[in-house]
Amino acid sequence: MNELRSNFEPGSTRWAVRRAQWLAMGIKEEDFHKPKIAVVNSSSGLSVCYQHLDDISRKVQQAIRDAGGLPFEIRTVAPSDFVTSAGRKARYLMPSRDLLVNDVEVQVEGAELDGMVLLASCDKTTPGQLMAAGRLNIPSIVLACGYQLGGHCGGKDVDIEDLYNGVGTYKSGQISLQDLTDMSCAAIKGPGVCAGLATANSMHCLAEALGMALPGNAPIRAGGERLSDYAVQVGQAIVRLIQQDLRPRQILTKASIQNGIRIAQALGLSVNTVRHLTAIAIESRIEMDVVAEYEALSKDAVQITQVRPNGPHRIEMLDAAGGVRGAMKQLASKLDLSTMTVTGKTLGENLAEAPAPDERVIRPLSNPFRNEPGLIIIRGNLAPDGAVVKLSAVPTSVRRFEGVAKVFEDEDKAIAGLSDGSIQKGQAIILRHMGPKGGPGTVFACSFMAALVGAGLSSGVAVLTDGELSGLNSGITVGQIMPEAAEGGPLAVVADGDRIAIDLTAETIELMITEKELATRLAEWKPRTLPAEYGWLAQYAQLVQPLSKGAVLGDRSRR
Known part of the structure; x- marks a missing residue:
């Protein structure tokens, strides 16, 4: 020491x-020479996602003291996708991830602390914390702080996904405002992140898959005794990590990122895992093309779970069945078991100690729910650098779509189109200039998709966007189209009435015009004048890198 x-x-x-x-x-004074450990707490009174974190932080701090360390609680920005999204069309959400990374760097590196426990909650906190761990490269461990439970309304189970989709049902006149109000009263019954495999639970699962969280930590119910037990275990584990000098870049490697991709595909995790894993790799100084890895590993990938929104199972069922540890045990033959983890043991050693999963929820590779990956990358003249589709949330009967483009550059106008009847089956809805540069700050395009599902149109309408989607979205949704429109990508020159073809089997997406016409349009394209911004969003617009580079800040090419 x-x-x-x-x-x-x-x-x-x-x-x-x-x-x-x-x-x-x-x-x-006798504490001065102990390992000094940051407990990074993104607590906030604004959102139920963080309601329980102060109590968890206290438990972690006490466990650190008992193990011979000196804890210091560090507070950071605490973005909530359903609360912080209210202002400026949710443009603050994606930039908040990188704000958190810098927040952690300033406080932990500035004080030269010896290690970090990262309390992970809502969507942007987990990737931001993993990016910070990779950047600072001091002993670090993520504690996934769990999911919320839903309630009951009208004799049915209801959670945040049902409420989210219910907005579209209301907008299309299928339920009343009172029905929607009643759903809002029942959708959340406890602290924690959104139920289902939305981005928050997806990133909690990936923290464990990458080796940065203790085995069995994800998914986990917020507010339960098991989470309290993990808080104690994490406090003890971080002191051991410092003693062993086991650092994130020994854990976050190309092989562990590939393991994470395998889990994302097998469980059908959020489309946003692509950009976040890319950013984690960049901050950890790993030389790899994450998008290309998703493509390569999809060739023999299958889906071994069907957790909402991918199927009928609830997140608590995945938890009880063995969680991501159970999924990795089923996938062991496809994983690199030599990767190191925060236990100080390899992934293989951890899985050898893991109980067998419940195969009614987590199936073996020999008997998957679907013989295809949960996430795929598609390419074509409309997305030359790739785009992401959550195949697990698309009906198996839908593998090809061809429709007429209808272009929106404002999500509110698109949602209004559901009410006035201007959006019809057979259309390819374009939501553009919503990416990191085009926002600036990624616009929350997922609200339109949820409204589309609620209106009953998701099976007959495709949505193509460079904006941010939710892991809760389902239907024919093509997200993270690269390059984004603001960079002069082909999405910028799509016109109303163009025909667009999507083939999910061939993994292609095409704007059905001639190469000459496309080249002419791109040559004539001029960047639109962005609305005047100020403060953090103006700074973000100047610094953010392309989606293909994880939308990290600054130029990493010279690192």
Whole structure:
């Protein structure tokens, strides 16, 4: 422990002033030489996602003290996709991920602490925390802080997904405002992130799959005794990690990212895992093309779960059946079992100790629910750098779509089109200039998709966007179209009435015009004038990199 970077040289300025600060705070002198550990708590009174984190933080801190460490709680930005999305058409959401990364760097690296426990909750916190761990490369461990439970309404189970889709049902006149109000009263019954395999639970699962969370941690119910037990285990584990000097870049490797992709495809995780895994790889200085890896690994991928919105099973059923640990046990023959984890053991050693999963919920590779990957990358003249489709949320009967383009550059106008009848079956709805640069700050395009599902049109209408989608979205949805429209990608020159063909079997997406016509349109295209921005969004617009580079900030090419 004498080698800890936080043990400053006696007599130096930083030793003297920090000593004075800590004595004034009541920290005992015998604690000064212990490993100093940040408990990164993205707590907020704005959202139920974070309601329980302060209690979890206290448990982690006490476990660190009991294990011989000195904890310091660090507060960061706490974005909530269903609360922070209210302002500026949700443009703050995607930028909040990278704001969190920088927030952690400033506080933890600035203080030269020895390790981090990262309390993961809503969508952007987990990828942001994993990116920070890769960037700082000090001993770190993620604690997935769990999912919320839904309730009952009108004699039926109801959760946030049902409510989300219910907006479209209301807009199309199929239910009343009172019905929607009643659903809102029952949709959430406890703290934690959205039920189902939306982005938050997806990233919790990936934190474990990557080796950065303890085995069995995801998914897990927020507010339960098991989460409290994990809080204690994590407090003990981080002290061991510091003693062993086991760092994130020994865990976050090309092989572990590939393991994460395997899990994303087998479980049908959120489309947003593609951009987030890309960003985690970049911050961890891993040389790999994550989009290309998704393509390569999809060739022999199958789906071994069917958790909402991919099927009838609920997130608590996946939890009870063995969670992501059970899924990895079923996928063991396709995973790199030599990858290191925060237990100090390899993935293979961890899985050898894991109980067998419930195969009614987590099937073996020999008997999958679907003989296709849950996520695929499609390419074509409309998405030369690729686009993402959550195949697990598309009916198996739908593998080809051809329709007429209808272009929107404002999601509210698209949602209004559901009410006035201007959106019809057979259309390819284009939601563009909603990407990281075009927003600026990615626009929350998923609200339209949820409304489309609620209106009963999702099976007959395709949605193509460079904006942000939700892991809860289902139907024929093509997201993260690259390059985005604001970069001059082909999406920018689609016109009303163009025909678009999507073939999910061939993994292609085509704007059905001649190469000459497309080249002419692209040559004549001019960037649109963005609305005047200020503050953080203006800075983000100047710094954000393309979606193909995970929408990270700054130029990483010279690292």
